[in-house]
Amino acid sequence: MKIAPSILSADFANLERDVKLVEQGGADYIHVDVMDGQFVPNITLGPNIVSALRPVTKLPLDVHLMIVEPERFVEDFAKAGADIIVVHQESTLHLHRVLQMIKNAGVKAGVVINPATPVSAIAEILPMVDLVLVMTVNPGFGGQAFIPECLAKIETLAHLRQEHHYTYEIEVDGGVVPETAALCAQAGADVFVAGSFVYSSEDPNARISELRHAIES
Ligand SMILES: O=C(CO)[C@H](O)[C@H](O)COP(=O)(O)O
Numbered sequence: 001m002k003i004a005p006s007i008l009s010a011d012f013a014n015l016e017r018d019v020k021l022v023e024q025g026g027a028d029y030i031h032v033d034v035m036d037g038q039f040v041p042n043i044t045l046g047p048n049i050v051s052a053l054r055p056v057t058k059l060p061l062d063v064h065l066m067i068v069e070p071e072r073f074v075e076d077f078a079k080a081g082a083d084i085i086v087v088h089q090e091s092t093l094h095l096h097r098v099l100q101m102i103k104n105a106g107v108k109a110g111v112v113i114n115p116a117t118p119v120s121a122i123a124e125i126l127p128m129v130d131l132v133l134v135m136t137v138n139p140g141f142g143g144q145a146f147i148p149e150c151l152a153k154i155e156t157l158a159h160l161r162q163e164h165h166y167t168y169e170i171e172v173d174g175g176v177v178p179e180t181a182a183l184c185a186q187a188g189a190d191v192f193v194a195g196s197f198v199y200s201s202e203d204p205n206a207r208i209s210e211l212r213h214a215i216e217s
């Protein structure tokens, strides 16, 4: 079970401090939310922030691209030091090609589906991905409420993985707190993104421990 704090809710004026802090607290990935103001109604950061973060942590940088036509920027994020690049099924006409581009750049390839998108929409590319991210809120903002209807998709992905011997990790993102993390773990999730729950606290690492406890019990 892996915890991936999302720096969307960190202090952008102190990103180095906030990334190092959760690394010491046992985080497994650093989740980086990239938004373009078009695919989602919010703007965050680009490859220059990823390259600035690269030397400050040994943790894998899990880069969640919420941008239209991510194929335009795959190479930039790979060069910036992303370890995993995750693209939305809804954001490109050429999902298979984008995933190939990511793999050819020597980076792990992930696919992500919005709450309205069924698992069947990504069935054809499941054999080639390292990670499948199930959005449990509509993308664009931190601090939203978990959508429980998404749990069934985690179960489906876990079932398909077992049946076909696929190797992807199942990640969940949005509204992850101890109660919802426990439900996701039961459904078969492996990686838990948490932004506001971790960083809204005076003690983010106590929050990471709370999440881990809920997931493991
Ligand atoms: O991709 C995202 C939003 O689009 C974020 O990763 C996610 O919302 C994390 O925030 P929180 O844990 O506060 O819900």
Ligand SMILES: [Co+2]
Binding pocket: 006, 031, 032, 033, 064, 173, 193
């Ligand atoms: Co995210």
